[in-house]
Amino acid sequence: MPLDTSTYTLALLRLDGRRWNELRRMTGQISTQSAAGADGSSFLSIGNTSVLCTVNGPAEIRNRNAANAAGLTTGGDDEASVSVEISVAGFSGVDRKKRGGDRRVLEMQSTLSSAFQTHLFTHLYPRSTISITLHVLAQDGALLATCINAATLALVDAGIPMPEYLVACTAGVTLDSVSELRSGEEESGDPLLDLNxxxxxxxxxxxxxTVGSSDMISVLVCESRCRVERVEGMLAVAVDGCKQVKEILDGVVRERGGKILQGMGG
Known part of the structure; x- marks a missing residue:
């Protein structure tokens, strides 16, 4: 059933009750898998999308040739290599697809690996690897953004240094009518933040x-056809959303730090 985009004006609410610039409810935790031997872990949900992340490392690579042959590393001998693995639960979405070999999952793994390879201070850990494993438990939009944010929390929990949080958000634009999508003729439209x-x-x-609360964009992925004229507006909305996400993630980290300090004082 086509989505009725005629209700998406700046003055009205969206189908899930949000205004155009509102994030869905976001909750997060860190150190969720400490008993399982992970160096860092996190859980993050954005709306009905939920991701569990674990981080192991930095760990020394004793046989780099074998690791490169297996496609596990991307860095050189003078820096740590970041490997990313994403597993999607069969019950996470409405459509149950075969596990493994999904093209979008492979693209997401490559995007996250490249993003954190350049974002982390990998030069502090030569000849080692940092492994990020993400388990998608439920998906209802903003999957790549949720994975990036969950990985950031887990990396913070693991104590791996980085200049700032790497935070992500989605943004879209409405169509004046459903027929625009079919005809390929897009005219004016309103921006939307955090699509379901x-x-x-x-x-x-x-x-x-983006890198923290700055306007510095580290990752930009357009997963659907869109005219260039609309990208600027969507990008501005997404950057503003990233700033909101950064405050939420910072609150999660501070809450965990407060509990640790209370435990030490007790």
Whole structure:
């Protein structure tokens, strides 16, 4: 059933009750898998999308040739290599697909590996590897953004140094009518922040990741066809959303730090 985009004006609410510039409810935790032997772990949910992340390392690579042959590393001998593995639960979405070999999952793994390879201070750990494992438990839009944010929390929990949080958010733009998508003629439209799954299926959208609260964009992925004229507006909305996400992630880290200090004082 086509999504009725005529309700998406700046003055009205979206189908899930949000205004155009509102994030869905976001909750997060860190140190969720400490008993399982992970160096860092986190859980993050954005709306109905939930991701569990674990981080292991930095660990020394004793046989780099074998690791490179297996496709596990991307860095050189003078820096740590970041490997990313994403597993999607069969019950995470409405459509149950075969596990493994999914093209989008492979693209997401490559995007996250490249993003954190350049973002982390990998030069502090030569000839080693940092392994990030993400388990997608539920998906309802903003999957790549949720994975990036969950990985950031887990890396902070693991104590791996970075200049700032790497935070991500999605943004899209409405169509004046459903016929625009079919004809390929897009005219004016209103921006939308943090699209859910139904909106992503019907509307053009992109995922952007910034360094902390700055306007420095580290990741930009446009996963649907969109005219260039609309990218600037979507990007501005996404960057503003990243700043909101950064405050939420910072609150999660501070809450965990407060509990640790209380435990030490007790």
């Amino acid at each position: 799954g139904q909106e992503e299926m019907e509307l053009p959208f992109l995922t952007a990741a």
